[in-house]
Amino acid sequence: MAKILIIEDDHDLADLVKTGLVREGFEVQVTHTGLEGLEIARTDAPDLIILDLMLPDIDGIDLCRDLRASGDVGILMLTARGMVGERVRGLHAGADDYVPKPFAFEELVARIKAVLRRRSTEGIIRVADLEINLDRREVRRAGRPIGLTTREFDLLRLLAQNAGKPMRREVILQRLWGDDFEGETDPVKVYINFLRRKLNAEGEPDLIHSLRGFGYVLKESS
Known part of the structure; x- marks a missing residue:
């Protein structure tokens, strides 16, 4: 069972995604701040992090870079549609993939599984x-x-x-x-x-x- 950490300040969206992923068989944690997310990532070692780039307490790109430096974890960014520059910066900062909002839940799950498959060949x-x-x-x-x-x-x-x-x-x-x-x-x-x-x-x-x-x-x- 893969462990997923959701870092998303929109409580309703985070709860909705968590409910769906639990039904898909994932173990899911949620936090609404970047700093707490970084601490959880360092202590609980999730397999994949869903990271909203627009967080209230820390720049999402900087957080992505810190998460990548703290361990070998899959990172999937959530971005606003049209934020091409931010997506490019996020990928350069170490993210594995991105999903623009609004998104279909089926696409999110497919991208999560694709990232996990790729990373499973790299060390798991x-x-x-x-x-x-x-x-x-x-x-x-x-x-x-x-x-x-x-x-x-x-x-x-x-x-x-x-x-x-x-x-x-x-x-x-x-x-x-x-x-x-x-x-x-x-x-x-x-x-x-x-x-x-x-x-x-x-x-x-x-x-x-x-x-x-x-x-x-x-x-x-x-």
Whole structure:
């Protein structure tokens, strides 16, 4: 589930957009000031920010620049129709796309999904409800954060980068432990079990599947 932050001083519009996006399956936060939006972006790490350029407390272009500097987040600008110069400045300041007002909600959703798709190839991998941020080394499942050790994250990243493709146990061992590993305990099996315990809440299907005599694969349960 992608997290979206709306920074919009028009309360009615913000509430309307939030209601629609929640129905689309997004997790949504709303703020009506730019400074509060910047603070939320820094602490809550949303996947995408819908940013109205016309805010009462801070210049929207400056805020866009600050948001881009504070982290790798998708930014979708809301602008008044005809503000070509502002749209160009916003794109130069780091925005990914824009939607002119008034807009059709269907277009807004389509542009949000397009930005998220583009950015998912730049550092975020999603498998079912599992989200792995490679740049921040953060993992979430069904929206909840999951703390992993360095080795656990490296193993999950390797499986995620090959999602849907079976990986031989020997290949995983070579990639993560190298040629100098010595010991009787199978570290791949041990760390797979660590991951499963952390990734799977009660009632959730296992995303890491064992392939008898071969290895493992990360994929959505059928």
